[in-house]
Amino acid sequence: MYYKLITFGCQMNISDSERIASVLKKMKYQPTLDESKADLILINSCSVRQKAIDRIFGQEKKWQKLKKEKPSLIIALTGCITEKDKKKLKDKADLIFNIKELSELPKKIVNMQQYVETQQCLVSTDYFHIKPQYSNKTIAYVPIMTGCDNFCSYCVVPYTRGREIYRPIEKIICEIKNLVKRGYKEIILLGQNVNSYQLTINNQQSTIISFPQLLKMIAEIPGKFQITFLTSHPKDMSDELIDTMAKCEKIKKELHLPVQSGDDEILKKMNRNYIVDHYLKLVQKVREKIGKIFLSTDIIVGFPGETKKQFENTVKLCKKIKFNKAFISQYSPRPGTVSAKLKDNISKEEKKRRWEILNDLINS
Numbered sequence: 001m002y003y004k005l006i007t008f009g010c011q012m013n014i015s016d017s018e019r020i021a022s023v024l025k026k027m028k029y030q031p032t033l034d035e036s037k038a039d040l041i042l043i044n045s046c047s048v049r050q051k052a053i054d055r056i057f058g059q060e061k062k063w064q065k066l067k068k069e070k071p072s073l074i075i076a077l078t079g080c081i082t083e084k085d086k087k088k089l090k091d092k093a094d095l096i097f098n099i100k101e102l103s104e105l106p107k108k109i110v111n112m113q114q115y116v117e118t119q120q121c122l123v124s125t126d127y128f129h130i131k132p133q134y135s136n137k138t139i140a141y142v143p144i145m146t147g148c149d150n151f152c153s154y155c156v157v158p159y160t161r162g163r164e165i166y167r168p169i170e171k172i173i174c175e176i177k178n179l180v181k182r183g184y185k186e187i188i189l190l191g192q193n194v195n196s197y198q199l200t201i202n203n204q205q206s207t208i209i210s211f212p213q214l215l216k217m218i219a220e221i222p223g224k225f226q227i228t229f230l231t232s233h234p235k236d237m238s239d240e241l242i243d244t245m246a247k248c249e250k251i252k253k254e255l256h257l258p259v260q261s262g263d264d265e266i267l268k269k270m271n272r273n274y275i276v277d278h279y280l281k282l283v284q285k286v287r288e289k290i291g292k293i294f295l296s297t298d299i300i301v302g303f304p305g306e307t308k309k310q311f312e313n314t315v316k317l318c319k320k321i322k323f324n325k326a327f328i329s330q331y332s333p334r335p336g337t338v339s340a341k342l343k344d345n346i347s348k349e350e351k352k353r354r355w356e357i358l359n360d361l362i363n364s
């Protein structure tokens, strides 16, 4: 049996797809790039951006045609999908499942096809225990948490992935030790908000392990490898984390720190919980303590009500900071979020114009 796995989204989706591939391998499915050969087409998507959902709708007709030719074909959908999008996609897929229920995927497929090989079912709600099929031979994504508590007004993650859940330290260390033994040279720690990682160890005093402490524990693993992490929230970027980055040789001098806007009023509307001045001071501290660092960011242009002056504030911030890289997106409302209730009053053309200005600036 063959499967085609299609991933739309961020590194977390890529990492989840590695686990999906592993589950499917256990079910004796083999990967194929040829959709006409597939018995299962699984789309792991993200509805954080409207584009990903549009891409599913764009390909859906082709998949339905394939299904007519091969009625046993299963079309499955998972990822960060909002309830509203799930409803819209309900008729387009045979199976829609929450990524946290990945362990139960075999059972769901078995139920659907009434297959006999039920012994291959895995039962657990902790999908992180599934060993991924790493898609790269030297760089590996290792999730340390899932979900988000921040509720930025434009974002669906807290609704689709739920609240923050931290992966146990011993599981993270064990996975990385094995990767290092296998010769992996770069470990990318993943999570929607890695720097809020916090786990209480119930020893005699109930010790709290923070993200910088976790980083130090990982860095102590013997072997030649480097550590990076994605994504950090500016409000949770502690001095301890900056010091750890500065002192620890194994931590790559790279930081992805989404700013989203250079205007305080827009940041407030986005519910980001910091002001521009905080971000500027943070970057200054990072550069003073760490020295040369590759700094990247995320920016949204055309947020509801963003005036030309407010956009200019973002331009000014970018000129001041001189990011090495920026992922700029044109705002699109995501159903179910707080900002979706605001009037999306910036025209497509104006959003594109603002995107081009920033893009040219960052590239230059």
Ligand code: SF4
Pocket: 148, 149, 150, 151, 152, 155, 156, 157, 158, 192, 193, 233
């Ligand atoms: S920090 Fe904000 S943008 Fe990032 S995942 Fe959480 S809610 Fe979404």
